[in-house]
Amino acid sequence: MMLDDRHLLRMSDDVGLFEHACGAIPRREHGYCLDDAARGLVVLSREPDLTPRLARVQETLFAFTAHAHEHGRFRNRLGYDRAWQDAPGLGDWWGRALWGLGSTAAHAGRAWLRAEARLLFDAGARHRSPDLRAMVFAALGAAEVLTRFPADEPARALLRAAVTTIGPVPPGPDWPWPQPRLEYANAAVAEVLVAAGAALPDPAVLADGLRALDWLVDRQTRDGRLSVVPAGGRARHQSPPGFDQQPIEVAALATACSRAHAVTGDTRWPAAVELARAWFLGANDAGTPLLDPDTGGCGDGLRADGVNRNQGAESMLAMLATFQLPRLRTGALTGAGAV
Numbered sequence: 001m002m003l004d005d006r007h008l009l010r011m012s013d014d015v016g017l018f019e020h021a022c023g024a025i026p027r028r029e030h031g032y033c034l035d036d037a038a039r040g041l042v043v044l045s046r047e048p049d050l051t052p053r054l055a056r057v058q059e060t061l062f063a064f065t066a067h068a069h070e071h072g073r074f075r076n077r078l079g080y081d082r083a084w085q086d087a088p089g090l091g092d093w094w095g096r097a098l099w100g101l102g103s104t105a106a107h108a109g110r111a112w113l114r115a116e117a118r119l120l121f122d123a124g125a126r127h128r129s130p131d132l133r134a135m136v137f138a139a140l141g142a143a144e145v146l147t148r149f150p151a152d153e154p155a156r157a158l159l160r161a162a163v164t165t166i167g168p169v170p171p172g173p174d175w176p177w178p179q180p181r182l183e184y185a186n187a188a189v190a191e192v193l194v195a196a197g198a199a200l201p202d203p204a205v206l207a208d209g210l211r212a213l214d215w216l217v218d219r220q221t222r223d224g225r226l227s228v229v230p231a232g233g234r235a236r237h238q239s240p241p242g243f244d245q246q247p248i249e250v251a252a253l254a255t256a257c258s259r260a261h262a263v264t265g266d267t268r269w270p271a272a273v274e275l276a277r278a279w280f281l282g283a284n285d286a287g288t289p290l291l292d293p294d295t296g297g298c299g300d301g302l303r304a305d306g307v308n309r310n311q312g313a314e315s316m317l318a319m320l321a322t323f324q325l326p327r328l329r330t331g332a333l334t335g336a337g338a339v
Helices: 006-010 034-046 052-068 092-107 111-125 132-148 153-166 186-199 203-219 247-264 268-281 313-327
Strands: none
Touching (some): 006 313, 153 186, 186 203, 186 247
């Protein structure tokens, strides 16, 4: 089954990806963001044979990312009038930009695109963000680079710095997590530890990552289905279900488990990927599919009473990333991170 590109193409123009949608209709007035361009680069870099239309989207998203770059930092929000709405910085969008660039540098099918992406990645990788999630996303890009260029020192240094930022995983079964609460894209944190443990290599870091990921899967599985951390996060004493559950959380868990399987060969991880895929198809706390088969889009969140009907770029890309995994669970995804 090939990538369902219907909503991806609907949300794209010659500038980038529209961030928001009303139903399946792009909301042009909200413009574009680098976060989504980077997510799109990750997804498209995984595809071994892009159609001409998707190859053009990949080029457009790369050009958007290059346009957002300034001395290793990146802008995030561009209005429909093509005017930037923020200054260059090192927030989550910087991390996601490096993730998308690293994915492109390692896996894009065209040599010129790989070369240009590596140059931009190298410029950004020399910076460090004070934000943990930004460092996590950037480290996923570094892990991608190291799958193709294992001696790349900026990527290795960035990956080591991310491990330091994450800090130690506490011992014991009660809360083997490096933060006092679960926030967003949680599995990406564990995935970086798995990636770093395999690439550096560091067996202790790998063991911590696998232990944290195993705990996270267990904590987000309820009655045989995923019940993921909601948008507001989850404190230590809170239990599922919780709403608004986000597709990004499910995609993060799926791709972290796919990486764990690629690194270890342990057969327990693909089962979690299948739970993630099933979540989009209706095996969730509301018993409602988020996939819209008529549009190829994905609802923006799971509520207690059903699905948010808006189909923004983040949700669509999270679903596409999850659906890619069973089809592309090969060496090309050994370093692939969550959207």
